[in-house]
Amino acid sequence: MSNRTFTIIKPEVVAKGFEGKVLDAFSERGFRVVALKKTQFSLEQASRFYAIHKDRPFFQGLLKYITSSPVVVAILEKENAVQDFRKLIGSTNPAEAEEGTIRKKFGSNIEQNAVHGSDSDENAQIEGSYFFSLFEQY
Numbered sequence: 001m002s003n004r005t006f007t008i009i010k011p012e013v014v015a016k017g018f019e020g021k022v023l024d025a026f027s028e029r030g031f032r033v034v035a036l037k038k039t040q041f042s043l044e045q046a047s048r049f050y051a052i053h054k055d056r057p058f059f060q061g062l063l064k065y066i067t068s069s070p071v072v073v074a075i076l077e078k079e080n081a082v083q084d085f086r087k088l089i090g091s092t093n094p095a096e097a098e099e100g101t102i103r104k105k106f107g108s109n110i111e112q113n114a115v116h117g118s119d120s121d122e123n124a125q126i127e128g129s130y131f132f133s134l135f136e137q138y
């Protein structure tokens, strides 16, 4: 069990200017920001980041969406971070997410689902390292 996870606050949330509200919800639930920045995925970066989904029918749509405008990426810290964060954000499909979860509150549909959260300690480490060097983690 590791104490870090990686998140993306996705394009539709940032475009509406709601990233502050989402970051607030993270900190209210005990997640500390280790690293944070606003950036925009290139097509190449998005293809690599989501390579695990490359054979899925939604892959091209996902690339178009995630590269469409800026996102906010962050490494977050808390005991049992990966599992607790996935609980906080809710199901992939906002329509199936529980009341009070981030995806229920800010997500639009199964693609535009507001936030990403790592699914394992190993992926949290890999995903965070795409965006932040060790010197950028506090």
Ligand code: CMP
Binding pocket: 053, 058, 061, 062, 092, 110, 111, 112, 113, 115, 116, 117
């Ligand atoms: P995320 O948790 O970032 O991981 C993969 C992303 O692909 C997911 O959130 C959604 O944005 C998107 N996604 C997953 N399943 C589907 C689907 N069935 N249709 C469209 N997009 C999807």
